[in-house]
Amino acid sequence: MSRRCLQFGEAQPEATATCSISTNRANNIISSTSLATNSETESLSSSHLDLSAKSRTRQLVNLSQLAMNMIPQCYGKSSLTVLKPSGIGLHLNSIVNATSMGQGGTASMKVAQAIKSTSTTSCQSTENIDNCSDAFEKVSTPQGALEQKVCTIAGSASESLFAEESVEFHMTPNTKRKFSSEDGDRNDILSSGPLMCFYRKKLSNNTDGDCCKRCNCKKTKCLKLYCDCFAAGIYCAEPCSCQGCFNRPEYEETVLETRKQIESRNPLAFAPKIVQPVTEFPLSNREDGNRKTPSSARHKRGCNCKRSMCLKKYCECYQANVGCSIGCRCEGCKNVYGKKEDYCVTKEMVNRSGEISESRVAAKPKKEIFHSELCDPYHLTPLTPSVQCSDHGKNASISRLLSRRCLPSPESDLTVLSYAKSPRSPRTSDSNDILLETSKGNLDIDSFCEGISYNNAVALADEFHCTPLPNHPSVIIGSPSSKARELTSLSRVQLDPRSRSLTPGGSLHWHSSPIMPMSPLNDNKKLQGLDSADGGLYDILEDDMPEILKDTSMPIKPVKAGSPNGKRVSPPHNLHQLGSSSSGPLRSGRKFILKAVPSFPPLTPCIDAKGSSNQSRNNFQENRSND
DNA sequence: GAGTTTGAAACT
DNA sequence: CAGTTTCAAACTC
Numbered sequence: 346m347s348r349r350c351l352q353f354g355e356a357q358p359e360a361t362a363t364c365s366i367s368t369n370r371a372n373n374i375i376s377s378t379s380l381a382t383n384s385e386t387e388s389l390s391s392s393h394l395d396l397s398a399k400s401r402t403r404q405l406v407n408l409s410q411l412a413m414n415m416i417p418q419c420y421g422k423s424s425l426t427v428l429k430p431s432g433i434g435l436h437l438n439s440i441v442n443a444t445s446m447g448q449g450g451t452a453s454m455k456v457a458q459a460i461k462s463t464s465t466t467s468c469q470s471t472e473n474i475d476n477c478s479d480a481f482e483k484v485s486t487p488q489g490a491l492e493q494k495v496c497t498i499a500g501s502a503s504e505s506l507f508a509e510e511s512v513e514f515h516m517t518p519n520t521k522r523k524f525s526s527e528d529g530d531r532n533d534i535l536s537s538g539p540l541m542c543f544y545r546k547k548l549s550n551n552t553d554g555d556c557c558k559r560c561n562c563k564k565t566k567c568l569k570l571y572c573d574c575f576a577a578g579i580y581c582a583e584p585c586s587c588q589g590c591f592n593r594p595e596y597e598e599t600v601l602e603t604r605k606q607i608e609s610r611n612p613l614a615f616a617p618k619i620v621q622p623v624t625e626f627p628l629s630n631r632e633d634g635n636r637k638t639p640s641s642a643r644h645k646r647g648c649n650c651k652r653s654m655c656l657k658k659y660c661e662c663y664q665a666n667v668g669c670s671i672g673c674r675c676e677g678c679k680n681v682y683g684k685k686e687d688y689c690v691t692k693e694m695v696n697r698s699g700e701i702s703e704s705r706v707a708a709k710p711k712k713e714i715f716h717s718e719l720c721d722p723y724h725l726t727p728l729t730p731s732v733q734c735s736d737h738g739k740n741a742s743i744s745r746l747l748s749r750r751c752l753p754s755p756e757s758d759l760t761v762l763s764y765a766k767s768p769r770s771p772r773t774s775d776s777n778d779i780l781l782e783t784s785k786g787n788l789d790i791d792s793f794c795e796g797i798s799y800n801n802a803v804a805l806a807d808e809f810h811c812t813p814l815p816n817h818p819s820v821i822i823g824s825p826s827s828k829a830r831e832l833t834s835l836s837r838v839q840l841d842p843r844s845r846s847l848t849p850g851g852s853l854h855w856h857s858s859p860i861m862p863m864s865p866l867n868d869n870k871k872l873q874g875l876d877s878a879d880g881g882l883y884d885i886l887e888d889d890m891p892e893i894l895k896d897t898s899m900p901i902k903p904v905k906a907g908s909p910n911g912k913r914v915s916p917p918h919n920l921h922q923l924g925s926s927s928s929g930p931l932r933s934g935r936k937f938i939l940k941a942v943p944s945f946p947p948l949t950p951c952i953d954a955k956g957s958s959n960q961s962r963n964n965f966q967e968n969r970s971n972d
Numbered sequence: 973g974a975g976t977t978t979g980a981a982a983c984t
Numbered sequence: 985c986a987g988t989t990t991c992a993a994a995c996t997c
Contacts, residue, residue, distance in 0.1 A: 560992080560993090561992065561993075562991080562992065563991085563992080564990080564991065564992090565981095565990090565991070565992080569981070569982075569991080570980080570981055570982085571980075571981060571982085571990085571991050571992055571993090572991095572992080573992085573993080576981095610982090614981095646980095648979080648980090649979065649980075650978080650979065651978080651979075652977080652978065652979090653977090653978065653979080653994090657977095657978080657994070657995075658978095658993080658994055658995085659977080659978045659979055659980090659993080659994060659995085660978090660979080661979085661980075664993095664994095
């Protein structure tokens, strides 16, 4: 144990320093995060040393890195710890319940290893930690901080519910008490804690303290997207009034299977629906502090309201407190958060001023609109003409760049990975760096980068971020959508603040979360920090290149997603050729990489699910571990 | 609390 | 892919 502590101490000393987390605690976090048994955890110590641990664990690292990047800072004093890597839209419960599971839970070595290695490879960024702690310093009380922290995760986990009103937390005094206590009944915390409340709030939209209303499914067994719990990636819990519910830890396999099935239809079915674009302004514009405009958040798929005029909660946009956008097919939109038509007008104006001719989009037939939008990274920042990359006459090319090779993958935040196939080349172990690598012949990324400031780069990067992350092997493997998901898991944009250009080695953030505790400015630091860990994340992914990425013959196909307007992330054009040469892509070392973002933290039945007593859970776990 | 309305999800 | 059905939440009374 002490050894692990030391290791973690090494891995993230800053975490302990900045966030008042003892290495012990950090270690606990890891343990609980991995849901490992003591013995498992013990063995992890050694695995931890073996950073060459391969394969899928590397995918997990993405997520687990998130966890490590966030947890220590975010959950410092609380007993709330996080994550076990999982699939897209993992059960939110797992965030919360990880701690309790840590003592008796079962976890695959994979997961544990992943987390372990993550802790050693990705948590070396002092700045990263600092960023987060900085962010939390803004919160006056520890409890408040916790709230925000929880929201941060929860936000990304549950469709950016706070899009418009940043953090609107719903925490009962009791909950607060529990949360400030280090040794309270965690199950209590979890079942009544902020995370749950936050979610319940979504469901109930109550402001009177009743935050416990949840689903009420009768026929779907809570295994369809009709079920809000299921859709949000959490298990049903006590407050639910569902009947014949299968969305419970006991039925984990069923749940996973169902999710897999649904994801096979629509890989991004569990991705956040609300896109909170990060609107990065060039430095000159940043001073207004208006980097993020909540009002610019949009529903990815858009609503389809006919009668409610987007003024009732029938409307998903309205319900999420976001305005309607061009992607909506609503009629008579009067969305108080932003009418569709206003959106169009604004957008057009923005486009005009930005020389990005997109006004025609509005006149296009729907399909084209979608395509256009999907290809337009700006699309997601409708009300904030932010990403008007500083010119130098490059806008046109940039916009062209961004609009060509995109994938009309509606639901995805991420989608647009034009999964450029690059033959797995020697040097292109960078192939992890994936996708957006480009050869100079096709895209002079250097000049491209020169044309945009770092901030613009960040903005672009951010545009690429809002994506759920695939990750849970158990979900990924064998899933029809697994490839796409793997891709998404690997996608990232990596920016090197020093060179102010796109480079390999980067960090992970949850950009799908509206409340990311990381500022772009801090990104700077963070990235620097991560640079030192270059061998970390970057390398980590190296060996786990999904076949799809290795397969050069693979045609570029958009991930099929059921909805017409997902957030698009538009990689530079000609992506299909980008990786085609091992020597081509960004030889200069600048890489243009999509960065995946987990829609929410990992799955695994953790929460005190409805009707599942500790006993039953323990039995369940016991059975699993026996398996 | 029952019944109705609504629009997303699922199905054909 | 469009049309239809099913579903559960939102809403109304």
